[in-house]
Amino acid sequence: MSTLGYALLSLLTRGPATGYELTRRMKRPIGHFWVANHSQIYPELARLTEAGHVEVHEEAGPGPRAKKTYTITGSGRRALAEWLPQPxxxxxxxxxxxxxxAVGAADPARMAVLYEEVAADALAKAAVFERELGELEDDPGHPNFGNYAALRLGIESQRGLSAWASWLASRLRKYAGEHDGAD
Amino acid sequence: MSTLGYALLSLLTRGPATGYELTRRMKRPIGHFWVANHSQIYPELARLTEAGHVEVHEEAGPGPRAKKTYTITGSGRRALAEWLPQPxxxxxxxxxxxxxxAVGAADPARMAVLYEEVAADALAKAAVFERELGELEDDPGHPNFGNYAALRLGIESQRGLSAWASWLASRLRKYAGEHDGAD
DNA sequence: ATTTTCATGTAATCTGTTACATGATTAC
DNA sequence: GTAATCATGTAACAGATTACATGAAAAT
Structure with missing residues (x-):
């Protein structure tokens, strides 16, 4: 099974959903770490159904086709539980x-601007994660602990990226200042 | 142009190379951050040649085909210099x-083992990067400063990952200890 | 009236991985 | 003699992106 399949099963452990809803759930918070769009999700759900990892309940939908709600099965839970502890x-x-x-192949002043932006964006992302984290519990017994753990990784990563980008930006700024007009 | 194309141009700023050599250069240190195998590289080099971003010099090769050495052109350098400052x-x-x-869907004791391994692997990777960093200069004027900057990001990322994985492992260990046999 | 949201699908294209295929030279 | 290194390619498949296509209900 593909990683996307496991990603969908993971989302379905939070409760049944339609393909449309899974497309949205892929955004907050899981989308910070794994992205997929609906054209990938719909065929994958069909494969998961055929494999018996999910069950479908059909209803009349708003559009021309039936609305399909997917629920994870025992087989799906088992497949997920076996995949998770593997490296x-x-x-x-x-x-x-x-x-x-490749930084040396471009203008240092322009690259300094880039890394200042990267640093600022990373801090902004970390702040968004922090806000989302505030609504969750630091307790492995809580059903949303997974969200909490994933968000903490996101915060750690973005802060590290921001610190690195700031360092690089200052190095490039200094170098650009020392060498402008002279080359 | 694809990102792989820019990756190859970046490698070629370090000097001319054959497709075979680029495949190897993709490993240390750039391969820590961007991977590609030869079956992707050869067709991409053909595209870069057609676009005028690289020039080929053919020689008699060891196998049945000619050995081709690629050199970045002015057009290639310009394309790279324009791509680099973009977000x-x-x-x-x-x-x-x-x-x-999805951590809640698996056995916490097994997941603790996983994250202990992740933490150890990340520290080991950071140590490898550190050793490679030792041979380089922290100076934007030096031709290998790009290697230095990329490696520093790698060290930062792996250390952050290791710290996070250790935290998660200890949380899961404690939880598994409190709940084993009781469920 | 128009836009957004809900809801599902397919087709074409691009990117990436794994496997197949050849053959000389050098090291063990 | 066998394995590793140097060297270049193609084919089949899998995974991901962008675009095309439909249509009701609710909000602006």
Whole structure:
């Protein structure tokens, strides 16, 4: 099964939902860490249904097609519980880091502006996460502890990114100041 | 142009290379932040050549085909210099965070083991980056400053990840201790 | 009246992974 | 002699993005 399948099962542990609702749930807070759009979600839900990991309840919908509400099954819960403790796959693909690697190929003053923006954006994101965190409990027994744990990772990451971007921006600013007009 | 194209141009700012060599250069240190395999790289080099961003020099190769050495052109440098200061795209897709979000659906003792491993792996990675950093200069004027900057981001990220994973592991350990046998 | 929300799907395209395929040279 | 390294490609498949397509109900 694909990671998206597990992501949908994870969302369905919070309660039954339609494909439309899952598309929205993919945004807050899980969308900060995993994104998918409806054109990916609908076919994946069909696959999960065929595999017996979810069950569908159909009703008359607002549009031309039936509204389908999905519920996670025992088989779905078991599949999720087996996948979770396995070492997470990590495919490094960070455009921020890639641009840093190539930073010498661009104008340092312009790159300083970029990293000042990156630092500010990261702090703003951290603040958003912080606000969301305030509504949750730091208790592994609470059903929303997963949201809490994921948000804490987000805050940690964004703060680290902001600190790094500030450092790089100041280095580039200083260098640009020392070398402008002279080259 | 795709991000992979810019990644290859970035590598070529460090000097001419064959597709084979670029495949290896994609590993240390850039591969910590951006990965690609040769089956992606060869067609992309053909596209870059057609676009005029790189130039090819052909020689007799060890195998049945000619060995091709690629050099970045002025057009390639310009394309790279224009791309770099633009806000980096960020597609959140973190399996670690996704698993944290669903942590309540698995056995807490097993998940504690997972996050202890994640914490240890992250520290090990940070140590590798640290060693690579030792050979580089903290000076924007130095041609390898990009490597330095990227590695510092890697160290920052891995340390943050490790701290977070340790926190989560201890929370889960404590919870598992309080609740084992009782459920 | 127009826009947003709810609701579901398909098609085309792009990107990325895994596997297949060839063959010389060098190291063990 | 066997394995690793150097070197380049293609094909099949999987995963993700953008665009196309429909239509009711509610809000502005």
């Amino acid at each position: 997470p796959a990590f495919t490094p693909r960070s455009e921020v880091a890639l641009k840093a690697y | 980096p795209a960020f597609t959140p897709r973190s399996e670690v965070a996704l698993k944290a979000y």
